[in-house]
Amino acid sequence: MCSPPKAVIFDLDGTLVQTRESSWKVFSPINSRHQLGIDTAEQFYELFAHNFFGSLRRACGDPATADVVTAEFMQALNEHYSPTMVPGLNDVVTAMVPHSKLAVLSSNTTAVVRRILRQNRLEYCFAHVFGGDVEPDKTIGIARFLADAATGSGRMCRAYYDEPSDSASDVGGETGPRDVVLITDTVGDVEAAVSAGIRAVGVAWGMHTEEQLIAAGAEFVAIWPQELLAYLYSDAEPACGGSCATRHADPPSASVREASRSAAEVRHDRRRRTAAKFAATSAASAVTTSALATPALAVSARALNRVPPPVTARVDDRLLAAIGRTMR
Structure with missing residues (x-):
């Protein structure tokens, strides 16, 4: 000990804080807008198996898309994320x-x-x-x-x-x-x-x-x-x-x-x-x-x-x- x-x-x-549903609800519209292929909550949760931002950038493919998606996600968190x-x-x-x-x-x-x-x-x-x-x-x-x-x-x-x-x-x-x-x-x-x-x-x-x-x-x-x-x-x-x-x-x-x-x-x-x-x-x-x-x-x-x-x-x-x- x-x-x-x-x-x-x-x-x-x-x-x-309890985050699973709250964070997925924030990310889901961004995924649909950019057609990232992260279409289920379970796929989204898998991004947290390692560094989240690194996993997200790899899922986006090219660096330009990754920059846009990351910025939109951070902005959406500021505006809509409210976990208990x-x-x-x-x-x-x-x-x-x-x-x-x-x-x-x-x-x-x-x-x-x-x-x-x-x-x-x-x-x-x-x-x-x-x-x-x-x-x-x-x-x-x-x-x-x-x-x-x-x-x-x-x-x-x-x-x-x-x-x-x-x-x-x-x-x-x-x-x-x-x-x-x-x-x-x-x-x-x-x-x-x-x-x-x-x-x-x-x-x-x-x-x-x-x-x-x-x-x-x-x-x-x-x-x-x-x-x-x-x-x-x-x-x-x-x-x-x-x-x-x-x-x-x-x-x-x-x-x-x-x-x-x-x-x-x-x-x-x-x-x-x-x-x-x-x-x-x-x-x-x-x-x-x-x-x-x-x-x-x-x-x-x-x-x-x-x-x-x-x-x-x-x-x-x-x-x-x-x-x-x-x-x-």
Whole structure:
């Protein structure tokens, strides 16, 4: 079992949101207009077996048609693509926030990612977003994330970023490839993660099956969203070995290892304190909501400015408690 990840990269389509029917409805008119021969949803889904944009360009034949089709598809996604969130993943994402930097790596456009995250009030839970219009090659996107992730800054579902301490040990060398997990529903993404030298965890509710994802190199496939928390944040040995050992990570020097350990301890303590405050705020809001069960009392109390309005969206207490137990 590996140690809890310091950074988690989510794929969007099919992982965070339910995408199969929504994406096919957007693509189908484009296929008909250009007579690409991708006439069924199943044929469209096969494009995700490897890098989607590469598969789409090969299906188009000549480069000129590929450029036009890609541009039309991206524009159609911006205008018409509106998938729903996978049930349960809102709570899973917010439960991960105190313990890992979060990012989104998607073939979709940045505008679509922004719209979906804002609609689900998750936009400030992610520190980085790489859309297909920013970086269409996910292997390169992962490399860019790794190059920038060593700053150690994440987000706590608030607009500002964590500010690292002034300690020299808190800057650089903190996040290595084996500390990063890509969560995805496609074989192509798993292959990109393996190629980049990071861990890959699959989800069974998207494009590809559990068997396909495992065969491609995923170390685990979640059947339910809550399994991601149990698998990634359960107690683990300090050394990460076995199925999650990466293929391309060079062994660090003793000085780098010591700096990494020091940086991890500083970051871990900072996030533990933040998580405790987060839990206290959630508990206080629950008490407030319970005490103001009568609508008339709630209205009168707010009118007198004695209490804030009840919180309508907060982390599931059971998920928060489960995560808390893993951090002791």
